[in-house]
Amino acid sequence: xxxxxxxxxxxxxxxxxxxxxxxxxxxxxxxxxxxxxxxxxxxxxxxxxxxxxxxxxxxxxxxxxxxxxxxxxxxxxxxxxxxxxxxxxxxxxxxxxxxxxxxxxxxxxxxxxxxxxxxxxxxxxxxxxxxxxxxxxxxxxxxxxxxxxxxxxxxxxxxxxxxxxxxxxxxxxxxxxxxxxxxxxxxxxxxxxxxxxxxxxxxxxxxxxxxxxxxxxxxxxxxxxxxxxxxxxxxxxxxxxxxxxxxxxxxxxxxxxxxxxxxxxxxxxxxxxxxxxxxxxxxxxxxxxxxxxxxxxxxxxxxxxxxxxxxxxxxxxxxxxxxxxxxxxxxxxxxxxxxxxxxxxxxxxxxxxxxxxxxx
Amino acid sequence: xxxxxxxxxxxxxxxxxxxxxxxxxxxxxxxxxxxxxxxxxxxxxxxxxxxxxxxxxxxxxxxxxxxxxxxxxxxxxxxxxxxxxxxxxxxxxxxxxxxxxxxxxxxxxxxxxxxxxxxxxxxxxxxxxx
Numbered sequence: 421x422x423x424x425x426x427x428x429x430x431x432x433x434x435x436x437x438x439x440x441x442x443x444x445x446x447x448x449x450x451x452x453x454x455x456x457x458x459x460x461x462x463x464x465x466x467x468x469x470x471x472x473x474x475x476x477x478x479x480x481x482x483x484x485x486x487x488x489x490x491x492x493x494x495x496x497x498x499x500x501x502x503x504x505x506x507x508x509x510x511x512x513x514x515x516x517x518x519x520x521x522x523x524x525x526x527x528x529x530x531x532x533x534x535x536x537x538x539x540x541x542x543x544x545x546x547x548x549x550x551x552x553x554x555x556x557x558x559x560x561x562x563x564x565x566x567x568x569x570x571x572x573x574x575x576x577x578x579x580x581x582x583x584x585x586x587x588x589x590x591x592x593x594x595x596x597x598x599x600x601x602x603x604x605x606x607x608x609x610x611x612x613x614x615x616x617x618x619x620x621x622x623x624x625x626x627x628x629x630x631x632x633x634x635x636x637x638x639x640x641x642x643x644x645x646x647x648x649x650x651x652x653x654x655x656x657x658x659x660x661x662x663x664x665x666x667x668x669x670x671x672x673x674x675x676x677x678x679x680x681x682x683x684x685x686x687x688x689x690x691x692x693x694x695x696x697x698x699x700x701x702x703x704x705x706x707x708x709x710x711x712x713x714x715x716x717x718x719x720x721x722x723x724x725x726x727x728x729x730x731x732x733x734x735x736x737x738x739x740x741x742x743x744x745x746x747x748x749x750x751x752x753x754x755x756x757x758x759x760x761x762x763x764x765x766x767x768x769x770x771x772x773x774x775x776x777x778x779x780x
Numbered sequence: 781x782x783x784x785x786x787x788x789x790x791x792x793x794x795x796x797x798x799x800x801x802x803x804x805x806x807x808x809x810x811x812x813x814x815x816x817x818x819x820x821x822x823x824x825x826x827x828x829x830x831x832x833x834x835x836x837x838x839x840x841x842x843x844x845x846x847x848x849x850x851x852x853x854x855x856x857x858x859x860x861x862x863x864x865x866x867x868x869x870x871x872x873x874x875x876x877x878x879x880x881x882x883x884x885x886x887x888x889x890x891x892x893x894x895x896x897x898x899x900x901x902x903x904x905x906x907x908x909x910x
Contacts, residue, residue, distance in 0.1 A: 537786050537787075537788050537789070538786075538787045538788060539784055539785055539786045539787055540784075540785050540787065540826050540827065540828075541782055541783065541784045541785075542782070542783045542784075542822065542825045542826055543781070543782055544781045544782075544783060544816060544817050544822065545781060546825075547817035547818075547821050547822070547825070547853075548814075548815045548816065548817055548853070629824065629825050629827075632782075634784050637782040637784055638782060641782060715784060717784060717786060720787055736827075737824075737827060738824055739824065
């Protein structure tokens with residue numbers, strides 16, 4: 421029970437912290453998902469909305485957390501605790517959308533783009549001489565997965581006849597399965613699936629279209645190259661830690677160890693790795709322009725392709741992944757049929773895991 | 781190489797692309813053997829129709845500045861200025877210079893501008909300048 425409370429509190433605090441710092445790490449020319457010309461980045465409306473957003477997030481977050489804690493106090497149901505996180509994310513998006521709406525209205529009323537020359541910049545070298553996939557960074561994940569499989573094969577004869585395949589929030593096994601290859605190696609299959617998925621995403625990052633600022637194209641292109649490499653490395657580092665957590669969890673299962681901190685073996689390293697990855701990528705999120713002369717062009721106004729300021733929907737665009745405009749990392753093009761196929765693939769992967777673990 | 785197109789310009793997109801690639805060759809950013817992205821890849825990066833890129837590449841190919849390859853995209857080739865090119869180029873230069881004279885730009889200034897533009901091409905390309 422304390423584990424569930426701790427985890428929910430940590431997750432809620434993380435969401436709240438991320439929501440509060442996001443306006444500072446997002447691009448200054450896309451405040452709250454509205455594309456604005458560089459000379460409007462410090463417009464009074466933007467400054468006012470940033471302040472209002474932070475105030476709303478803080479107050480809304482505290483109220484949402486308070487309500488969830490009160491409900492828990494009354495019902496004593498630990499299942500409700502993850503709802504706090506969900507409620508916080510909803511509050512966050514609500515605050516984001518309010519700011520987005522106000523800035524969009526000010527932009528339309530003041531015709532911020534009138535008289536500006538809108539342009540598109542492309543760095544051809546990203547295609548003719550693309551950055552290389554950091555294979556070395558994939559090695560730890562592969563080694564950990566292979567090691568888990570080898571240790572499993574060695575330990576298999578000595579494993580208990582009944583394996584605990586699922587734990588409740590207190591760390592007590594609540595689902596068990598008779599020893600079989602499917603049950604014993606279920607987490608190895610998860611390792612393989614997650615490694616393939618995240619390595620695939622890391623590889624896809626290099627094929628994404630960089631959003632180069634036409635006003636400072638050289639510095640922007642250089643920064644994008646660096647950012648892609650950093651993002652791929654962060655993902656590959658993350659998958660190594662996930663695999664390591666699976667190794668730890670497998671060892672507990674194979675040796676029949678029952679401890680109250682069993683869920684922490686999985687959750688803590690992954691949470692820490694996600695935090696490190698987010699911090700590393702977001703620290704480098706803002707482009708630095710290296711004193712490059714302004715070309716006189718402005719990034720084109722592409723607001724209509726971003727529904728609700730956050731979801732990229734463009735049927736004309738064959739790209740699957742695009743860099744997020746507000747926030748950190750990349751997002752999917754929801755107008756691309758391949759996105760639906762990808763979702764189906766992920767759902768199938770989860771279904772496979774569940775069937776393996778239940779049926780094992 | 782950075783390609784930067786102006787969406788509001790009266791110059792068509794394919795012409796802007798073609799002009800910038802020619803400029804990059806003159807600047808020495810692109811040299812003989814340098815490759816350019818495949819038509820579809822470049823069009824996708826710009827978010828424009830691939831026929832537009834095709835048109836730009838086709839103009840460059842007709843002038844012998846690039847060689848098109850179905851698989852690898854386009855490669856910059858070495859060219860020698862032949863007689864038809866010299867004649868055609870002179871005709872276009874004549875129009876440009878005529879505009880300057882018609883507008884009343886002093887000859888010294890026109891010559892100085894031409895000189896500094898030519899020198900700017902040499903800036904990134906090691907070359908013997910007088």
